[in-house]
Amino acid sequence: MANRITLEVTRYNPAHDEKPRPDTYEVPLRKEWVVLDALNYIKDHLDGSLSFRWSCRMGVCGSCGMMVNGVPKLTCATFLSDYAPGPVRVEPMSHFPVLRDLVVDTSDFLVKLAKSKPWIIRKVEKPLNEEYFQTPEQMDAYKQFSMCINCMLCYAACPVYGLDPLFSGPAAIALAQRYNLDSRDQGASDRLDILSHHEGIWGCTFVGECTQVCPKNVDPAAAIQQYKLTATMEWLKALVLPRGAE
Amino acid sequence: MNNPTEYLPRSYHTRVSTYWWLARWAYVKFILREASSVFVAWIVVVTLLQIRALTRGPADYAELQNSLRSPLLLTLNAVSLAFVIFHAVTWFNLAPKAMVIRLRGKRLSSLAIAAPNYVAWVVISAAIAWILLRG
Amino acid sequence: MLFSAGGVVSAMLMPIHVLLFGLAFPLGWVDAPSYEHLLALVRHPLTRVYLFILCSLALFHWAHRFRFTLYDGLQIKHLNELINTFCYGGATLGTAVAAYLLWRIP
Numbered sequence: 001m002a003n004r005i006t007l008e009v010t011r012y013n014p015a016h017d018e019k020p021r022p023d024t025y026e027v028p029l030r031k032e033w034v035v036l037d038a039l040n041y042i043k044d045h046l047d048g049s050l051s052f053r054w055s056c057r058m059g060v061c062g063s064c065g066m067m068v069n070g071v072p073k074l075t076c077a078t079f080l081s082d083y084a085p086g087p088v089r090v091e092p093m094s095h096f097p098v099l100r101d102l103v104v105d106t107s108d109f110l111v112k113l114a115k116s117k118p119w120i121i122r123k124v125e126k127p128l129n130e131e132y133f134q135t136p137e138q139m140d141a142y143k144q145f146s147m148c149i150n151c152m153l154c155y156a157a158c159p160v161y162g163l164d165p166l167f168s169g170p171a172a173i174a175l176a177q178r179y180n181l182d183s184r185d186q187g188a189s190d191r192l193d194i195l196s197h198h199e200g201i202w203g204c205t206f207v208g209e210c211t212q213v214c215p216k217n218v219d220p221a222a223a224i225q226q227y228k229l230t231a232t233m234e235w236l237k238a239l240v241l242p243r244g245a246e
Numbered sequence: 247m248n249n250p251t252e253y254l255p256r257s258y259h260t261r262v263s264t265y266w267w268l269a270r271w272a273y274v275k276f277i278l279r280e281a282s283s284v285f286v287a288w289i290v291v292v293t294l295l296q297i298r299a300l301t302r303g304p305a306d307y308a309e310l311q312n313s314l315r316s317p318l319l320l321t322l323n324a325v326s327l328a329f330v331i332f333h334a335v336t337w338f339n340l341a342p343k344a345m346v347i348r349l350r351g352k353r354l355s356s357l358a359i360a361a362p363n364y365v366a367w368v369v370i371s372a373a374i375a376w377i378l379l380r381g
Numbered sequence: 382m383l384f385s386a387g388g389v390v391s392a393m394l395m396p397i398h399v400l401l402f403g404l405a406f407p408l409g410w411v412d413a414p415s416y417e418h419l420l421a422l423v424r425h426p427l428t429r430v431y432l433f434i435l436c437s438l439a440l441f442h443w444a445h446r447f448r449f450t451l452y453d454g455l456q457i458k459h460l461n462e463l464i465n466t467f468c469y470g471g472a473t474l475g476t477a478v479a480a481y482l483l484w485r486i487p
Contacts, residue, residue, distance in 0.1 A: 014256055070269060097257035105257050140353075159273060162262045163453050205449050206340065207276045225344035232382055267453075283446035286391045289399055290436045290443075290475060296402065297432065297482045300423055304416045314407040323403030330399055334392035363392075371397035377422070378401060378414050 005029040005080060006087035007038055009050065012098050020098055022089070023047070029084060035075040036064055039090065039102075052102040059215060062151030066102050067091040072156035072213045093156040109152050112168045115194055116176035121187025138183040145178035145223050147216040154210035154220050166199040170210035170220035173201055177223040180230070189234075196231045204228075282333035285326040292323070338363040387442025394435055420486075429483040437476035444472035 004026050012020035025046050027038045036054055043050045054064040057076045064075045069089050080088070096104035126132065154170035155161050161169045176195055180188040195201050204224045211221040267273040292314075299310040313319060342359035406413035414422075422428050448468040452461070 012258055014258070020258055020260075094260070095262075097259050099257050137348075159262075159266055159276075159453060162266065205276075205280070205453065207273070208340075209270075209272055209276075212272065219343075222343040225340075226346055229344045232385075277450065280446050280450040283443040283450075286395055286439050287443035287447075287475075289395050289403075290439050290479075292402065293398065293432065293436060294475070294479055294482060297423060297479075297486070300416070300420050301482065301486050307416050307419075311407065311413070314403070320404070320407060323399055323407075327396065327399040327403060330391070330395040333388075334396055337388055337392040367393050367396075370393050374394070374397050375401060378419075379411060 002085055003029055005038070005084060007035075007042070008087050008089045009039070009042065009102070010091045010098075011050070011101055012092075013049075013100060020092075022091075024087070027080075029080055029086075031081050033080045035066075035068055035073070035078045035080060035088065035090060038080055038088075039075065050102075051100050060149060062149035065093050065151045065153045065156065067094055067156065072153035074151060074153070074215050077215060093152060095156055095158070095162040096152070106152060108165070109150075109155060109169065109171070112172040113150070113175065115168070116172045116179075117187060117191055117194070118175040118179060120179065120182065120185050121190060122184075123186045132184040134183055141183070142178045142181035145174045145181070145218055145220075148175055148178070148218045148220075149216055151215065153213045153215065154218075157209040157213040159207055159209070160203055160205060164199070164203060167203040168195060168200050170204075170224065171218075173204070173227060174218055174220035174223035177227050180227070188230075192231060192234060195227070196234075201227050201231060278329075279332065279336050282329040285329040286333065288322070288326055289330065334367060338367070383438065383441040384445040387438040387440075387445075390435060391439045391442055395439065398435075424486055429486070433476075433479055433483055436479040437472075440472040440475040441469075444468035 005028075007025050007027055008022040009025060010020045011017070011023045025042045027041045027046075030037070036057060039050065039052055039054075043052075052064070052066070052075075054076060055061040056063070059074055059077045062074075065072060066075050067073070067090070068075065068078050069083065070091075072093060075090070090102065092098045092102045092104045096106060096108070099105050148171055150171060152171065158167075158170055161167050173195060176191045179185045180191060201224055204221075206221060206225060208221045211219045214220065263269075267277045295310060296307075299307040314323070338360050339356075341363060342354075342356035345359055347354045347359065401411075405411050423432070445468070448464055451464050451468075
């Protein structure tokens, strides 16, 4: 295997660039290196002005999401040698405004996440000295969707989010579903009111790319389709039993 | 980020290309899957034409049957068959994602939910073929 | 809901319909049913209901899917009034035509 590889990295400085453009860098190709290592090499030795987000470097914090050869990836979990002989194209995550170089503005996602009310909602609070018991089966019901690290790769992969900025997006809906399915939660109807409209769950056309790119196997596409089924059942129940069957 | 300030200049919004769906094979497959609906609508048109011809009499019906033999319509219907099967297969394979059924604590696998759909498909198709062919 | 129902109905029923009426009968792979047999079949109220459900659900399935394909695929969401009319209007029209034709079988 060659010992160098070329990276084409998007650069954008809003102070003096009209639009983003790629710069080429040659970095060592070490067999255990990931794309993040290459970016840090560039920053340490070649061009200190390169800006990018990263933190845990082990695939749990969700900070280092970027497009590698057009596919949304966590750069700390993407091996350089898989792309040999290169060149490797590293671009900021799609569908988000680019603030600088590889850094994107994630505030839209955070707003939408908050709308999903991703916390346990109780209609009736338990006194502080009483625990909430949960069987392994009850935890299993929502566990997969709780694995989300908010890395937003699913938003970069979702064409609906790219085309319709109002769409809530995969992670926000999957996290809403994570709480809906939690046996300790009583807020399912609140979240349904917020999400059961065209820019919520009904905006999803089940492309399925979100699930393909998710590094934690959350399967947001499944969460959304299950949520659609639930919403339809609720709608039918409301139709047939107008007074509600709480 | 609509108001650039001195320390936070304007961010760059990349416009999504009209050809976004050509960039990845997964997207192309998605658009093909959605496009199958056009062929479903076409089959409805053919069916309605057949009903109309049946109502008008044997001569009209024979004429319609003749035009169905033309290379153009044969090709169109062959393509429709391919797309309609593609629709059925993708539909049955995706259905398990929406339905979480738990039996004795364990979640039913995707195959367990998709398989009955395929079986029903074969049985129903056979039944229709039998009804049409026994005359 | 119409979309899902239409999806299931078209997945289950369309393939065999196209295979037989679009290919097998015109190409002579099997003997096509006679005019009399088909007319007798189609006269039966159950067949009429079956065909009506098949046609109308399939059309609404198309309408919903095609509408979103136009929005997303071609990004012409600004034409959405036109698209909605074309899709749902078309499906309603088709359903009405189906109902009329099925009603008028002698």
